[in-house]
Amino acid sequence: MNLFNHFREHLLIIIDALVNDGILPVGIDTARIAVEPPRDHSHGDVTTNAALLLAKPACMLPIDIALPLVKRLKALEFVLETEIAGPGFINLTLDKTFWWGRLKEVLEAQVTYGASVIGKKLPVNVEYVSANPTGPLHVGHGRGAVFGDALASLLEKVGFVVTREYYVNDAGAQIETLAHSLHLRYRQALGEETGDVPVGLYPGEYLISAGQKLADVVGDKWKDVPEIQWLEPISKFAISAMMDLIREDLAALGIEHTVFTSERELVKKGGVENALGKLNDRGLIYEGVLNPPKGHKPDDWEPREQTLFKSSDFGDDMDRTIKKYDGSWTYFATDIAYHEDKYQRGFNKMINIWGADHGGYVKRMTSAVRALTQDQGELDVKLCQMVNLMDNGEAVKMSKRAGAFVTLREIIDNVGKDVVRFIMLTRKNDAQLDFDLAGVTEQSRDNPVFYVQYAYARINSVFRHSAASFTQGELSVETLAGAPLERLRDKSELSLIKLMASWPHVVEGAALAHEPHRIAFYLSELATQFHFLWNKGKDDSSMRFILEGDRDLTLARLALIKGVAFVIASGLQIIGVVPLKEMR
RNA sequence: GCGCCCGUAGCUCAGUAGGAUAGAGCACCAGAUUCCUAAUCUGGGGGUCACAAGUUCGAAUCUUGUCGGGCGCACCA
Secondary structure, three states: OOHHHHHHHHHHHHHHHHHHOOOOOOOOOOOOOOEEOOOOHHHOOEEEOHHHHHHHHHOOOHHHHHHHHHHHHOOOOOEEEEEEEOOOEEEEEEOHHHHHHHHHHHHHHHHHOOOOOOOOOOEEEEEOOOOOOOOOOEHHHHHHHHHHHHHHHHHHHOOOEEEEEEEEOOOOHHHHHHHHHHHHHHHHHOOOOOOOOOOOOOOOOHHHHHHHHHHHHHOOOOOOOOHHHHHHHHHHHHHHHHHHHHHHHHHHOOOOOOEEEEHHHHHHOOHHHHHHHHHHHOOOEEEEEOOOOOOOOOOOOOOOEEEEEOHHHHOOOOOEEOEOOOOOEOHHHHHHHHHHHHHHOOOOEEEEEEEHHHHHHHHHHHHHHHHHHOOOOEEEEEEEOOEEEEEOOEEOOOOOOOOOOOEHHHHHHHHOHHHHHHHHOOOOOOOOEEEEOOHHHOOOOOOHHHHHHHHHHHHHHHHHHHOOOOOOOOOOHHHHHOOOHHHOOOHHHHHHHHHHHOHHHHHHHHHHHOOOHHHHHHHHHHHHHHHHHHHHHHHOHHHOOOOOOOHHHHHHHHHHHHHHHHHHHHHHHHHOOOOOOOOO
16 A cells, blocks of 8 residues: 555545535636645654645635644544645644554555555566677676666566567677678688687677687688679678677576567567658658758768658657668668557556666657657656676776677676676666775675665564564464554654555555655665664664564564565665575 | 766765755764674764855755866767
């Protein structure tokens, strides 16, 4: 249960009643009314700005709206106190029985706590990674991968039906370069002296083993034949070898896409003509000459008639080229086809995760989706900023040119997948992220992964200890859900329950905003509150979880921390991290 | 030159669809510690939310401009 939505619904019913009674005018807009946790705990448990928002359209003073609202809110079940504060906020304080009920709810839902149905089973397509199949993934890809995967899980948690998709850019010039690079390694594998890798080809060592593999499979079949004969088959071989590599990297992160869409095949089956034909029918494709870029002109710029898409009709700054000078499609053209393909597959909601260097591309793509779907489809592009790889505070130099850049795989092997996943979500997607190889494995407060895991481990430790005085059956979740929770009356215990009870609200908010990092931040806060309670037991032995001589209270407290464990597990599941029962 | 993103404590960052007195961690100072361990917790100092106007009951949040940083800028992907 999202308790804030719960009270919002009641509030709206009350507002309706006030309209019926003629206290509020008819036709008042309630859409923007918020029912939220207050920033400051001294303001109660639930706050709403209803009176403030309704004041203007109703032509009334906030206080005159707040008073009748409060009168009826007071009558609601679980509402202990009401307050009109500040310029007209209405604050509710809820009864303890309400909070005990929430804890019981956590124990019943277990790790599914926080799940909701607001997604209404609508299909959503989350496309992420989509790295070109020209080599292994690097750190930046890793961030997009984790972000996309966590977002997908988050959307699933709130009831969307999510497809995790990878767009394989297996057409275009970079594939030709790849094929040439592989052909060189293939010749080397067959014993030919080729000298250094020429500039312009991919120098990476990962192609050496692919070249060897190719030699093993086909022998010298493509060695001394003209390029026109080997280019196509070697391209295919190279793409599949590189995709295997990438899939392995992703698997090491625990990521598995459900759909891989090939650009080649899309083009082959006429996807581009189909999509552009559609736009053409709507008069959005034309032959024209673009204005030169303002300010500095590229040296080789010359006015040229091109085939253009009228993206400026949909909010883009200018129209965009869809056909290259040599007559082939631009990347944008195939991307239009790709998004049309997604839409035809039934996805009205599409989310793309891109690197920040593609920022200039967002407007034209959202324009294209609007045009293609006549505003029925919705594309949200999330840009992930750069990751700065550090070691003990010093930047790790990455030289792609030398082919010796640090791969994602090396990092995962070094610090573990769970650490990579969690750390990638400790920043907003559009903020740069420092990834410190030494820092992320440190066992201290400044390492959030450790900190959260440690809370979970401590809880499990308490249960191991309590096994001495309680039976398995007494410690089962089912029994704990029936524990005398009304014994939990300490302020710190109740505030821990309140924090847990806000979990569904956090999940929904994060899902709708497409911001999985909020989950990581919430978990850190929950861990903080738990560690606080833990230490309270050191100051004051009556606050310890296991109390000799008070089995009821002990069971209630075990139920409390069991709930915390479930919420942590629920959150870590979204992030894709396995909770640890022990950290020795 | 144009566009997109960003600018919050000494440092690294949150700030939940405009909400009440702007929050964490690190660092610094002072303390606590029988369950998982000083791997944790408590308290303290520290801010013109880059700057300036505007919108309104109310702005870190929205609009415009200025300054500063990152990314991109026809015919690459």
